Amino acid sequence: MSGSADSGGGEQSKSTSLHTVQEVFRSVSGMVEAVRVKLETRGVREKVDELAKELAREDLWDNPDRAGKISREHAALADMIESLDAFTTAMDNAVEMATMADEEGETQVIADCLSELDQIETQVKRFHLNMLLDHPADRLGCIIELAAGAGGTESCDWTEMLLDMYKRWGEQSGYQSTITDTSPGTEAGLRSAVLQISGLNAYGWAKAETGVHRMVRISEYDSNGRRQTCFAQVNVMPLMDDDDDNFIEIDPADLKIDTYRASGAGGQHVNTTESAVRVTHLPTGVIAQCQAERSQHRNKAMAMSVLRSRLLERKLQAERDARREQRNSLGDNSWGNQIRSYVLHPYKLVKDHRTNHETPQALAVLKGEPEYLTPFMESYLAQTAADEDAVQGGESTSSA
Amino acid sequence: MRHDVPNPFMAQCPDGPCPGADATHGADPIEARLLAEFLGEQGGADEARVAEVLRRRIDLDEPVAYITGKAYFWTLELEVSPDVLIPRPCSEILVETAVGHLRKADEPTANADTEASQIIDLGTGTGCLLLAALSECQAARGLGVDLSPAAIRIAARNAERAGLQDRVALANLDFTSPTLAADLAASMPLPGQPARVLMSNPPYITTGEMLDLDPSVRDHEPHLALEGGADGLACYRAIADQIPSLLDAGVLEKGSAIVLEAGSTQALRIAALICEKSPSSTVEIRRDLSGIDRCVKVTLA
Numbered sequence: 260m261s262g263s264a265d266s267g268g269g270e271q272s273k274s275t276s277l278h279t280v281q282e283v284f285r286s287v288s289g290m291v292e293a294v295r296v297k298l299e300t301r302g303v304r305e306k307v308d309e310l311a312k313e314l315a316r317e318d319l320w321d322n323p324d325r326a327g328k329i330s331r332e333h334a335a336l337a338d339m340i341e342s343l344d345a346f347t348t349a350m351d352n353a354v355e356m357a358t359m360a361d362e363e364g365e366t367q368v369i370a371d372c373l374s375e376l377d378q379i380e381t382q383v384k385r386f387h388l389n390m391l392l393d394h395p396a397d398r399l400g401c402i403i404e405l406a407a408g409a410g411g412t413e414s415c416d417w418t419e420m421l422l423d424m425y426k427r428w429g430e431q432s433g434y435q436s437t438i439t440d441t442s443p444g445t446e447a448g449l450r451s452a453v454l455q456i457s458g459l460n461a462y463g464w465a466k467a468e469t470g471v472h473r474m475v476r477i478s479e480y481d482s483n484g485r486r487q488t489c490f491a492q493v494n495v496m497p498l499m500d501d502d503d504d505n506f507i508e509i510d511p512a513d514l515k516i517d518t519y520r521a522s523g524a525g526g527q528h529v530n531t532t533e534s535a536v537r538v539t540h541l542p543t544g545v546i547a548q549c550q551a552e553r554s555q556h557r558n559k560a561m562a563m564s565v566l567r568s569r570l571l572e573r574k575l576q577a578e579r580d581a582r583r584e585q586r587n588s589l590g591d592n593s594w595g596n597q598i599r600s601y602v603l604h605p606y607k608l609v610k611d612h613r614t615n616h617e618t619p620q621a622l623a624v625l626k627g628e629p630e631y632l633t634p635f636m637e638s639y640l641a642q643t644a645a646d647e648d649a650v651q652g653g654e655s656t657s658s659a
Numbered sequence: 660m661r662h663d664v665p666n667p668f669m670a671q672c673p674d675g676p677c678p679g680a681d682a683t684h685g686a687d688p689i690e691a692r693l694l695a696e697f698l699g700e701q702g703g704a705d706e707a708r709v710a711e712v713l714r715r716r717i718d719l720d721e722p723v724a725y726i727t728g729k730a731y732f733w734t735l736e737l738e739v740s741p742d743v744l745i746p747r748p749c750s751e752i753l754v755e756t757a758v759g760h761l762r763k764a765d766e767p768t769a770n771a772d773t774e775a776s777q778i779i780d781l782g783t784g785t786g787c788l789l790l791a792a793l794s795e796c797q798a799a800r801g802l803g804v805d806l807s808p809a810a811i812r813i814a815a816r817n818a819e820r821a822g823l824q825d826r827v828a829l830a831n832l833d834f835t836s837p838t839l840a841a842d843l844a845a846s847m848p849l850p851g852q853p854a855r856v857l858m859s860n861p862p863y864i865t866t867g868e869m870l871d872l873d874p875s876v877r878d879h880e881p882h883l884a885l886e887g888g889a890d891g892l893a894c895y896r897a898i899a900d901q902i903p904s905l906l907d908a909g910v911l912e913k914g915s916a917i918v919l920e921a922g923s924t925q926a927l928r929i930a931a932l933i934c935e936k937s938p939s940s941t942v943e944i945r946r947d948l949s950g951i952d953r954c955v956k957v958t959l960a
């Protein structure tokens with residue numbers, strides 16, 4: 260595509276460079292426009308105006324919590340529109356500059372403009388991905404529950420590897436990763452584990468990971484060195500702040516809170532370390548329990564937080580199911596379905612069965628390197644969003 | 660990363676001797692973790708150390724908290740020794756009840772404890788109840804009382820550990836003493852101001868039950884903290900008897916709450932004992948998370 264084939268040199272290659280700049284400009288502008296259209300169809304501009312009106316109200320700060328939320332939301336959305344405008348301006352400037360430089364024969368300036376456009380392209384791509392995280396719950400942190408599938412020690416080891424993968428992925432993505440519970444396998448590894456990742460959008464990204472993860476390798480635990488397959492179950496739930504009742508409201512009267520292991524008179528009569536707490540949400544039968552914390556008070560707080568996460572995930576899953584009925588395309592990533600394989604022998608490959616995204620860098624994925632693991636989440640998000648837009652497109656003709 | 664270090668006490672399970680294991684529940688991973696952490700802090704889990712801990716825990720039936728010297732209550736980590744009762748998780752309902760009353764004192768909204776209120780804790784032991792309640796109420800102050808001088812020393816260190824020493828007074832007093840009202844009045848951190856809450860977890864195990872107790876309780880915890888006389892109610896009677904003079908001395912007032920822990924079958928009898936001294940007061944009995952009537956709250960009128 261470049262002018263290298265032309266031996267003419269000078270004039271010819273300069274104008275080819277400008278040509279390249281214009282080509283890149285067109286393709287990035289196309290991306291920006293597509294994003295802009297998406298923002299428009301989602302009514303972001305209207306929403307910003309609406310929130311701005313709210314912000315101007317005199318009684319706004321009568322409810323500081325609500326005011327805080329409104330102003331944060333307003334800032335976030337207004338920011339989106341501004342960044343898009345900024346992309347357009349920066350691109351226009353770059354092309355203008357390149358055109359002038361072309362007239363004056365300054366090849367270096369043209370090259371600079373080109374790399375400027377490349378940078379903008381990267382930013383637009385990232386912007387687009389962040390836009391995929393548009394459900395209000397996406398911005399939350401998350402709880403990742405892991406459980407070993409059948410297959411004994413091998414599966415327990417695999418579960419521990421996955422725990423490590425997500426823990427590092429969280430840390431290297433700028434989140435805070437905390438292991439909040441583990442239950443050891445009999446010989447090695449973990450029968451189950453709970454990882455908490457806090458930070459903006461952690462749930463939005465990691466929700467792509469729910470499902471069964473399969474590992475194929477030569478067993479370290481099999482003396483004959485045979486190839487082994489084992490499974491682990493991953494379940495990702497949103498993590499809410501204690502005071503965030505935006506997402507789900509729980510009536511205290513619907514809860515049964517008890518200590519599921521204690522028995523007998525209790526009190527001064529016994530002094531075990533037992534402080535496990537179980538919370539049952541009576542209308543749904545959803546249960547959360549915690550024994551990892553040291554005091555009953557803390558176990559109760561943790562169990563409540565897990566319960567809220569479970570109930571919210573349940574609600575979100577129901578929403579997703581309802582949408583899936585309409586589109587019927589993307590594989591179901593609910594509890595129980597195999598979503599991804601990690602093959603270490605005889606070749607190395609990680610492959611997602613929903614999106615067909617794959618990489619031979621299996622070890623880098625298992626080390627949780629965002630460069631390799633995040634694209635799996637991205638491809639899932641991109642595919643979900645594409646399906647969604649297809650459904651919305653179909654809908655808007657009939658309903659709006 | 661907890662799972663990185665193999666736990667020598669879990670490794671014993673399920674075949675070997677396993678701390679905290681019992682017929683119904685199997686191994687107690689929490690105990691195993693606490694003991695392993697303790698050895699870690701002591702400089703490592705070599706075989707001799709593991710064996711010594713197993714001997715103390717399994718052969719001698721020593722409670723984990725006395726081996727590690729630590730107990731956990733509410734949000735606090737507390738020092739314990741065989742001079743004090745190990746805080747029980749079910750006692751947290753007393754903290755909830757006391758804090759609820761303090762918050763209700765001025766306004767029904769949360770954080771309404773801006774006005775400094777006072778709490779008295781009779782038989783404070785580690786100080787767990789008092790310190791947990793104070794940790795929830797930024798402006799409150801408290802007085803903890805115990806007959807055991809060793810307990811008072813531990814409670815003082817725990818107050819410091821929790822960073823609450825400036826809001827806590829401690830006194831080595833006998834709650835059965837005829838001069839209790841005057842002694843309390845003289846020791847209160849806010850002299851002349853009645854306490855909003857008087858809480859106590861007095862000894863309530865009957866003399867008859869003492870022999871049949873689990874050995875980890877009977878052979879290791881202080882009997883001064885456990886034994887409550889023939890019917891287990893001796894201390895409640897003593898406390899009930901003090902109410903008129905506490906009111907007279909201005910240590911308590913109308914609207915003050917008395918918040919008491921009860922043994923599994925005692926709540927109603929305790930409520931009756933207190934109400935005898937204060938007939939128009941209102942009673943509330945609250946359950947712990949095992950569904951046992953654990954907490955008696957009497958609001959004086």
Ligand SMILES: C[S@@+](CC[C@H](N)C(=O)[O-])C[C@H]1O[C@@H](n2cnc3c(N)ncnc32)[C@H](O)[C@@H]1O
Nearest residue numbers: 744746782783784805806807833834860862884
């Ligand atoms: C059951 S322990 C409660 C300790 C602590 N408050 C707790 O809840 O864990 C009872 C406490 O009352 C103290 N005690 C027993 N008789 C007493 C008395 N006559 N006067 C003052 N304190 C007494 C004991 O020393 C012990 O610390």
